[in-house]
Amino acid sequence: MLLRASGEASGTSVDLHSVRQGREATESDIAHSGVLLQFSEAAVTGSDDELAVARDRVLDELGPSELVDAAAVIGNFERNVRIADSTGIPLDDSLEKRSLDFREEIGIEAFAK
Numbered sequence: 001m002l003l004r005a006s007g008e009a010s011g012t013s014v015d016l017h018s019v020r021q022g023r024e025a026t027e028s029d030i031a032h033s034g035v036l037l038q039f040s041e042a043a044v045t046g047s048d049d050e051l052a053v054a055r056d057r058v059l060d061e062l063g064p065s066e067l068v069d070a071a072a073v074i075g076n077f078e079r080n081v082r083i084a085d086s087t088g089i090p091l092d093d094s095l096e097k098r099s100l101d102f103r104e105e106i107g108i109e110a111f112a113k
Contacts, residue, residue, distance in 0.1 A: 035061050036070055043074045 012030065035057050042054035058067045091099070103109055
């Protein structure tokens with residue numbers, strides 16, 4: 001929801017399908033989206049070797065401060081998801097209604113509730 005809203009506010013094209021397609025998603029105006037998708041996927045679901053390769057790529061292409069920023073964003077999202085999952089927080093009515101169109105579009109409803 002926030003990615004879509006911030007993309008609309010800034011006039012940036014954001015491929016919401018990357019939520020389900022990962023590195024296969026290519027249509028985006030987000031700078032360095034390929035390297036950042038590789039790093040985030042490796043951090044969440046990759047092996048130690050995949051993470052090392054992705055981390056080195058971020059470091060080489062974007063630099064040390066961007067590596068720290070990207071790692072912090074990944075860590076924050078992981079923290080938020082774990083907190084919400086562990087407490088069983090459902091979508092409130094307002095957010096459920098506002099997000100229905102893109103949840104259907106990207107097929108997120110296929111995940112277990």
